[in-house]
Amino acid sequence: MYDWANSVYATNILAVLFPIYFGAVCEQNGANNLVLWSYGTSIATFLVAILAPVLGSLADHKGHKKKLFAAALFLGVAFTLSNAFVEDYRLLLLGYVLSHIGFSGSCLFYDSFLTDVTTPERMDKVSSWGYAMGYIGGSTIPFVLSIIILFVMGMTNMLAFRLVIILTSVWWLVFSLPTLLYVKQVHYVEAKKGHLFRSTFSNLWKTAKELAAQKKILLFILAYFFYIDGVNTIISISTSYGSKLGLDNIGMILALLLTQIVAVPFSILFGKLAERFGSIQVLLGAICVYFVVCLTGFFMGFNIEQNPNSSDALTLSLVLFWCMAFLVGTVQGGIQAISRSYFGKLIPPERSNEYFGFFDIFGKFAAVIGPMLVAVFTQITGRDSIGVISLAILFAVGGAILLLGRRHFSEG
Secondary structure (H helix, E strand, O other), X not given: OHHHHHHHHHHHHHHOHHHHHHXXXXXXXXXXXXXHXXXXXXXXXXXXXXXXXXXXXXXXXXXXXXXXXXXXXXXXXHHHHHOOOOOOHHHHHHHHHHHHHHXXXXXXXXXXXXXXXXXXXXHHXXXXXXXXXXXXXXXXXXXXXXXXXHHHHOOOOHHHHHHHHHHHHHHHHHOOHHHHHHOOOOOOEOOOOOOHHHHHHHHHXXXXXXXXXXXXHHHHHHHXXXXXXXXXXXXXXXXXXXXXXXXXXXXXXXXXXXXXXXXXXXXXXXXXXXXXXOHHHHHHHHHHXXXXXXXXXXXXXXXXXHOOOOHHHHHHHHHHHHHHHHHHHHHHHHHHHHHHHHHHHHOOHHHHHHHHHHHHHHHHHHXXXXXHHHHXXXXXXXXXXXXXXXXXXXXXXXXXXXXXXXXXXXXX
């Protein structure tokens, strides 16, 4: 149910509607929304990466996982809601950064609950169904409601976007209640009375040494470090990129709705494919699809850069955006679900938060690199298409590590 709850933030705020709103506000003030958005995302993910291992170790102690989950959830919801009531693009960026921290933090604790609610044999299935339900109830339903609001009130109506932000906040909070009320921490470590923080840092150091010694886990999270950054960066910049190129907002929104719909069956399919062919093979296949996504995004931008005043070029680029949206839908949920479940099978359940904390720090530090690559390459070359194609580097490195380390990734 928390996938159902939080995916509305991932869709409306990170990926689709809020970037359009933020871009419009930036344009009114002569600011570059793609650069600001990329730097803001880097700052948020950097701060979460710094905090994740310590908070993860703290959360593994009895009675703390749910409290920290709730704190991150309320932080995210509060600052998402605050952005419905401010108009300055700098305050919007600040609210986005803080809400992103809350969202990412809540996902860290939520992911670690995977070891509390199922068995290793069922993790691929449970994780994949979580993502599938997220795409149905967290993305598609509130996303369609948001589109209806924008269509009725007008795509340039700032009040309509603020109502969408309010809808996002309420949906996220209300559907988080089942997790807050009913999910329990089953596996935990005990701390001696009065020694909670000493135990936290002692366990953190112990886990860091174990990670360095366990080649299978270390290689996997190194690969994850690179390829998940490419995934998250594509999610976070897609509409900012399209808006910067001058693509039609309605066309982009409908194309990204296609992503959510396609992702539902494909997320479930990934769980079945992982059972049949193995998690690593399925992840390598998804990385190959993301290579094609990067190439499609490059040609979309290159086409407009070469023909800036051509209506035919805009039409072709919108068609390419639809193709890219479909391709992302086939792999976006699956690559995240199988990464989460495969890692969950590698780690001791009573210390899941600690391990997921390190898993998260690798993912979040990587997420600093992706947006930064886009921002830096775009600024240096003056071409948005070069910024997007630079993301292929991340998938190449992540895929190479998985390929070279396959003999260490025993499935059984």
